[in-house]
Amino acid sequence: MQPSLLVANPGWLNAVKWLTIATLVSSILHYVDNVIFFADYPEPVWINPGMVDVFWLVMTPLAPLGYKWMKQGHLHLGAGVLVLYGLCNMLSLGHYNYAPMAHISAKIHLFILIEAVLALGLIGVVLMACFPLMKPRT
Numbered sequence: 001m002q003p004s005l006l007v008a009n010p011g012w013l014n015a016v017k018w019l020t021i022a023t024l025v026s027s028i029l030h031y032v033d034n035v036i037f038f039a040d041y042p043e044p045v046w047i048n049p050g051m052v053d054v055f056w057l058v059m060t061p062l063a064p065l066g067y068k069w070m071k072q073g074h075l076h077l078g079a080g081v082l083v084l085y086g087l088c089n090m091l092s093l094g095h096y097n098y099a100p101m102a103h104i105s106a107k108i109h110l111f112i113l114i115e116a117v118l119a120l121g122l123i124g125v126v127l128m129a130c131f132p133l134m135k136p137r138t
Contacts, residue, residue, distance in 0.1 A: 059089075
């Protein structure tokens with residue numbers, strides 16, 4: 001079994017760190033805007049700002065926890081937590097299930113796009129770092 005890229009090249013951990021931070025910041029921006037301008041966001045009828053608060057408060061600690069575990073050498077546990085965190089952020093795309101794209105403001109599109117792209121990047125880097133497809137060069 002080949003070593004993970006994190007073991008073979010510790011620079012990957014730095015990439016994971018900065019993508020985790022960037023995804024966390026984008027999540028904060030989207031969350032704050034969603035709560036302040038809740039009526040402007042397309043949401044299912046059963047959701048309210050309190051539910052958004054609870055979900056965000058549950059998912060947010062996954063970012064530092066997953067990174068901490070990876071840094072401590074618990075690569076697969078940390079990776080699993082960071083992938084879960086990334087998937088939670090991808091749920092922001094769910095806004096598009098409740099309104100046509102043309103009815104959503106450019107600001108909201110921007111927050112959703114940034115959060116989703118960074119989350120996808122985080123998931124991709126974490127998976128590539130922990131489960132490499134090719135043998136690293138020696």
